[in-house]
Amino acid sequence: MKVKSVVHVKDFMNPDRSDDAAGIRAAVQAALETNADTVLFEPGVYTLKSAVTIRTEGSAHDAGSPGETEKDCHIPILGARRLTLQGAARGNGEPGTVLMGYNDLNINGFLPSILWCEDCDQLQVNDIAFTRGPAFASAGVVIAKDECSVTVEVFEGNPCYDGMGTYCINRLDPDTGDLIGESVTYGGGAGTLWRQEGERRLTLSSADVASKVNIGEHLSWHQGAQTDFQTYFARCDDLKLHNLRTMNSNSFCVLTESCHNITADRLVFKPDGNRLFTCPRDAWKIFKCSGSIEISRMKVEGVRMDGQNMHGNWLVLRRIVNRYEAVFFCKFTYAPLEAGSVVDLYDGEEAHSLRILDSSHEGKEGDGQLYRIVFDRELPDEAAEGTLGTAACWKPNRYICKDSEFVNIAGAGHLVRFEHLYILNCTYKNTMNPGVLLGAELPVHEEGGHARDIVIKGCEFDNCGFFPRYGASGCIGIRSDGFSGKFNRNIIIADNVMKNSGIGIHAVDADNVYLIGNAFHSVKVPLLTAEGVTGTVFTDPDTI
Numbered sequence: 001m002k003v004k005s006v007v008h009v010k011d012f013m014n015p016d017r018s019d020d021a022a023g024i025r026a027a028v029q030a031a032l033e034t035n036a037d038t039v040l041f042e043p044g045v046y047t048l049k050s051a052v053t054i055r056t057e058g059s060a061h062d063a064g065s066p067g068e069t070e071k072d073c074h075i076p077i078l079g080a081r082r083l084t085l086q087g088a089a090r091g092n093g094e095p096g097t098v099l100m101g102y103n104d105l106n107i108n109g110f111l112p113s114i115l116w117c118e119d120c121d122q123l124q125v126n127d128i129a130f131t132r133g134p135a136f137a138s139a140g141v142v143i144a145k146d147e148c149s150v151t152v153e154v155f156e157g158n159p160c161y162d163g164m165g166t167y168c169i170n171r172l173d174p175d176t177g178d179l180i181g182e183s184v185t186y187g188g189g190a191g192t193l194w195r196q197e198g199e200r201r202l203t204l205s206s207a208d209v210a211s212k213v214n215i216g217e218h219l220s221w222h223q224g225a226q227t228d229f230q231t232y233f234a235r236c237d238d239l240k241l242h243n244l245r246t247m248n249s250n251s252f253c254v255l256t257e258s259c260h261n262i263t264a265d266r267l268v269f270k271p272d273g274n275r276l277f278t279c280p281r282d283a284w285k286i287f288k289c290s291g292s293i294e295i296s297r298m299k300v301e302g303v304r305m306d307g308q309n310m311h312g313n314w315l316v317l318r319r320i321v322n323r324y325e326a327v328f329f330c331k332f333t334y335a336p337l338e339a340g341s342v343v344d345l346y347d348g349e350e351a352h353s354l355r356i357l358d359s360s361h362e363g364k365e366g367d368g369q370l371y372r373i374v375f376d377r378e379l380p381d382e383a384a385e386g387t388l389g390t391a392a393c394w395k396p397n398r399y400i401c402k403d404s405e406f407v408n409i410a411g412a413g414h415l416v417r418f419e420h421l422y423i424l425n426c427t428y429k430n431t432m433n434p435g436v437l438l439g440a441e442l443p444v445h446e447e448g449g450h451a452r453d454i455v456i457k458g459c460e461f462d463n464c465g466f467f468p469r470y471g472a473s474g475c476i477g478i479r480s481d482g483f484s485g486k487f488n489r490n491i492i493i494a495d496n497v498m499k500n501s502g503i504g505i506h507a508v509d510a511d512n513v514y515l516i517g518n519a520f521h522s523v524k525v526p527l528l529t530a531e532g533v534t535g536t537v538f539t540d541p542d543t544i
Contacts, residue, residue, distance in 0.1 A: 005036040009046075019049040021074045024099075028077055036083070043088035043096035047133065048074040051102070051112035058118070058234050058257060060332045060367070061287060062445050064187065064227040066110065073116040074101055080120040087127035093266075095129040095245050101230065103132045103250070107165045107193070108224035111136075111250045113232055120236040129245040130231060131272070134159050136250045139220040139276040140202070141174065142213050150210050151203045152219055155274045159223075160200055166190035167225040168280040168304040169209065170410050172218040177276075179408040179430040182467045183304060184212045187225040187280070194221075220302070222250075222280035229255040230279075237261060237291075247272040249279035253303075256284070258335045258394075261291035270301040277302035282411070286310040288335045288394040298404040305411030307431075308401070310418060311447040312394035314440075315343065315371065317387040323378045324357075328389065331368040331446045334361060341393040343373065344449070347382040349485050354379070388442075390449035395419065401426060412437040412469065412477075419452040429462040433469035434477030438491065439509055441470075442482030450480070451488040461498045465506070474503030474528070478510040486511035486535040493518060503528050511535025518543050 007030050012023040024039075024046065031039050051072040059066055077083070087097030101114040114130050117123060138159045140152035154160040169184035190209050194202040213219065228251035233239055237260040245268040246253040253269050256262060269283040283300045286293065286308065300307035315328040337343075337359040344351040354375040362370035395418045402424040406413030412433040414423060417440050428435030436459075438451035461475035472479035475498040478488050491513045498504045499521035507513050508530045517540060520526045526544045529537060 004038065005034065006038045006040050007031040007034070007036045009039060009041050017047065020046040021048040021050045024075050025052065028075065031083060032080060038084045038086050041085070041087045041097040041128070043090070045098045045100055047100055048114060049102045050074070052076060054078070054116065056118065057333050058232060061255070061285070062227055062332070065332065066227070071116060072112040074112050075099070075115050077115070077117040077123070078119060080117070080123055082122040083120065084124040084126065085128065089127040089243060093243070095127045095243055097127060098129045098131060100131050100133040103134050103136055103223070105134065105161070105223065107163070108167065108189070108226055110226055110228050113229055115231040117232065117236055118234045122238045123233070123236050124240040124242070125244060126242045129247060130249070130253070131247040132250060135248045135275060136223045137220060137248060137271070137275045137277055137279070138164065139218060139274060142215050142217050142219060145210050145213065145215060148207045148210060149203055149205045150213055151197070151201060154200045154202060156200070157273050158275055160196065160202060162194070162196035164194040164202065165221070165223040166193060166204060166206070166209070167222045168410070169219055169221040170277060170304060171213060172220065172276055172408070174216055174218050178463065179410060179432065180217065182432065183410045184209055184219070189225070218276060220275065220277040222277070224250060225280040226251055227281070228252065232257070234258055239263070241267060244268070245270065246278060246283070248275065251279065251281045252285050253279055253282070254284040255287060256289055257287045257333070259289045262289060262293045264295045264298065266297045267295070268299045269303060270299060277304065279303050282306045282309045284308050288312045290393055290396055293396045293399045295401040296403050298401065300405070300409065300413070301407045303409055303411070306415045307406040307409050307411070307413045309415045310399065312390060312418065312449065314442065314446045314448045315389035315391060316446070317383060317385055317389065318370070319385070320379060320383065321372070325372065325374045326379060326383070327362060328371045328373060329365060329368055330371060334369045335394060337371060337373065337391055338393040341391065343375070343389045343391050345380060345383055345387055345389045347380065349487055352380045388448070395449070398422070400424065406431060406435065416451050416454070417441065417447050418449060421451070421453070422455045423457070423459060425458045427460045428464050428475070431464045432467045434465040434472055434506065435461045435475050437469060437472060437477045437479070438488050439470065439478060439480035440483060440487065441480070451478070452490050454491040455494070456496060457492070457494045459496045461496065461501065463500045465501060465503060472506045472508060474506040475501050476504070477506045478513070479506065479508040483509055484533055485509055492516065497521070498523050507534050507537055509533060510537070513537045515539045515544060
């Protein structure tokens with residue numbers, strides 16, 4: 001029986017602690033070389049300044065991604081087996097180990113990822129917090145405005161400097177702290193920057209922003225809004241994440257890509273201090289992951305856009321080689337296809353399932369990849385150029401999220417584009433788009449597939465979906481972008497409480513939706529469907 005071995009990060013630290021990144025990298029390398037079980041961190045803040053450049057295809061995930069095949073990282077972990085990164089927990093249970101990534105204060109810039117993990121097996125990360133220093137976000141109160149400008153008093157302790165970015169500005173109620181209305185700016189910013197006019201005072205010259213805010217409201221904003229990833233896990237099978245907190249991020253807080261089996265407990269995305277928002281992008285994106293994904297006690301507060309965004313990408317048929325073989329295009333990064341797994345080829349709303357006998361990567365094309373696939377049976381007669389498909393090996397067999405919270409989300413709480421998803425006992429409060437938004441996307445990012453075999457049970461929705469996305473509003477939205485029809489199916493929505501919202505359930509591109517035992521309080525329209533598009537919705541006569 002192997003004796004567990006531990007590498008102590010403290011043994012590799014530079015005495016002056018001006019940059020802890022090199023010491024952590026050395027500790028990780030020592031663990032890999034000696035086959036150690038654990039890299040152990042003492043409590044405290046670790047300042048990460050230096051970075052190394054690795055070659056990776058992992059940066060391209062949407063239309064805003066960079067084209068580079070290299071990434072700067074503070075702590076890369078490549079090819080680890082059964083390794084645990086173990087932080088220290090405080091007495092209150094919060095992570096006591098903080099990894100603070102460098103921020104060069106450049107506008108809308110890419111920053112070194114704090115943790116970048118590829119091709120690891122049974123990797124665990126426990127009791128660690130992640131942030132940026134200086135912080136990538138700020139917040140304050142509107143003290144003056146006219147038709148062309150806005151002035152804010154920045155809250156004590158928040159960044160305040162001339163030329164700070166104006167990305168993903170959001171409004172919050174000063175009394176309740178609730179997110180208010182549509183985002184003031186998005187990833188393009190305001191087209192101009194904050195100008196400092198006093199020790200804690202910033203002014204923004206923008207008629208557009210001035211028309212959307214009121215004196216006394218609280219505003220949050222970000223230095224930038226690029227498609228970047230602060231922590232990244234690719235092809236990390238049997239990944240376990242426990243008691244992690246992101247307090248500030250320059251982009252997506254976490255990305256898991258092509259991982260098989262993920263267990264996560266007590267992942268918290270919440271700002272410290274009074275910055276009000278955590279990040280300008282999604283908290284956690286699950287991309288082309290498979291197996292079983294089980295998440296419990298997650299909390300997401302103050303993100304723009306989604307709390308959790310879950311999808312693969314569409315396979316688009318380019319060329320039929322013969323009756324059993326075809327070439328497909330898929331956007332963005334390459335992910336292998338598994339022999340023996342299934343591809344569903346869609347003929348409108350219906351799918352033909354074909355098993356993969358063999359596949360090969362035919363190289364890059366434009367912003368994506370070409371795949372040659374040999375199937376176990378003939379392609380359907382309806383298959384032609386442009387036919388859409390989804391790969392089962394890019395989707396989980398089961399996703400469960402339970403006992404989790406999504407608060408002040410300037411997007412959707414859950415954005416769901418795959419099957420076999422179960423959301424249990426979760427809370428959604430102040431989400432700009434629907435708390436849960438089901439459905440695929442085709443026109444821009446080609447994100448799929450369809451949402452089927454869905455259970456949303458025992459959840460509470462409060463003030464959700466006050467601004468539509470893809471035309472869907474309300475607490476739960478079922479609407480695909482680029483499709484029109486009964487694509488999202490077999491959805492059970494049971495024993496939920498929905499309140500203080502314009503719409504309860506907005507079912508558009510949906511069929512076989514079962515509404516059982518839900519309660520609606522101060523909801524103007526409990527159920528809204530689309531005539532000629534929505535299929536069958538079974539309602540409980542006692543509640544709707």
